[in-house]
Amino acid sequence: MRLNKFLAHAGVASRRAADELIATGRVRVNGRVVRAMGVQIDPERDQITVDGKPVHLNRAAFIYLLLNKPAGVITSRKDPEGRRTLYDLIPRRYHHLHPVGRLDFQSEGLVLLTDDGDLTQRLTHPSHRHEKEYWVQVAGQVPDVTLHKLRKGVPLEDGLARARVRYLGKIPPEQRFWIQPDSKHTWMVFILHEGRNRQIRRMCQAVGLRVRRLVRVRIDSIHIGDLKPGQWRLATKRQLKAIRAIKAGGK
Numbered sequence: 001m002r003l004n005k006f007l008a009h010a011g012v013a014s015r016r017a018a019d020e021l022i023a024t025g026r027v028r029v030n031g032r033v034v035r036a037m038g039v040q041i042d043p044e045r046d047q048i049t050v051d052g053k054p055v056h057l058n059r060a061a062f063i064y065l066l067l068n069k070p071a072g073v074i075t076s077r078k079d080p081e082g083r084r085t086l087y088d089l090i091p092r093r094y095h096h097l098h099p100v101g102r103l104d105f106q107s108e109g110l111v112l113l114t115d116d117g118d119l120t121q122r123l124t125h126p127s128h129r130h131e132k133e134y135w136v137q138v139a140g141q142v143p144d145v146t147l148h149k150l151r152k153g154v155p156l157e158d159g160l161a162r163a164r165v166r167y168l169g170k171i172p173p174e175q176r177f178w179i180q181p182d183s184k185h186t187w188m189v190f191i192l193h194e195g196r197n198r199q200i201r202r203m204c205q206a207v208g209l210r211v212r213r214l215v216r217v218r219i220d221s222i223h224i225g226d227l228k229p230g231q232w233r234l235a236t237k238r239q240l241k242a243i244r245a246i247k248a249g250g251k
Contacts, residue, residue: 003027003039006048008117010055011062013098015121026051062116064235064243065094068227069111071213075102086111090232100124100219101132101195109134109216110224119247123219129193130246133218134200135168135179139210142167142186146207154203156196161203164191174226175217185212220246 001009007018007027018027025033028049029041041048048055067089069075074085077095083105087095090113097113100120114120122128150165168187171179181187190200204211217224221242227233235243 001041001043003029003034003041003048004037005118006041006043006057007050007055008121010048010057011096011115011117012050012055013120014117014124016125018117021050028052062114062119063094063097064116064119064240065090065097065113065232066222066224066227066235066239067111067113067232068224068229069103069108070229071106071108074105075099075111086113089230103216104198104201107214107216108229109214110219110222110227111216112219112222116247119243122246124195126194130220131218132192132195132216132220134190134192135213135215135217136188136190136200136204136211137182137213138186138188138204139212140185142188142209146209147188149207150203154206156199156202156206158196161196161199163200163203165189175224178229179213179215 003022004015004018007013007021008015012018013021019037021027022037022039023035025035027034029039030047043057067086069086069089072084073089074083076085077087079085086099090097094113097115098120100112100114100123103109103111112123123130147165147167150163153160153162155161166189168189171181171187179187192199200214201211222235222239
């Protein structure tokens, strides 16, 4: 097994983050620092350590926790400014889990936390092109010409940004208790395959729209459902089936 895949399966980090651990000399195989990419190891025979701590494959089932992050919460373990983090919202027994991707401070909605590094790699690496769906409320009305600009692609400082964009029709009943229609403002749907920093906010700013709320409601086939802001739950049987399909390469 490749060393980075082993670290991902053991829940240490995603494969990308595992590569960084290896490159910076924090990983040892049988007592020797390994910096080369693509090293093959035998999980049954080789002794792997990260920062001096032994790493073993977790033979127990992985944990998948869904959280509805409120605005004003950091997607991080600690914040130098003392602001609330994801880990203030979940029990301490789940503090070893890591978030799959991030939501910025003022954004809301679905955050998936897990110890499954392989799933993290699949959902965060742009080559897998897994969809993320966001509901975005912007100030005022949005003319069709502006919608067309967003669909065509918006040039940003880091390149052309694309998304599938449409007006949000009816808000489903299970979300109406925290997402309300407003005749003065417009709800839109953005579906992305990539996750550039603050991409939707920058796209909207580039076409003259002011974002009032930004809510992630779906990661691939995993939907936020009826989770209230600040509420969490472990993945349901249906969501576990969707996760297995994602890991198998399906949708």
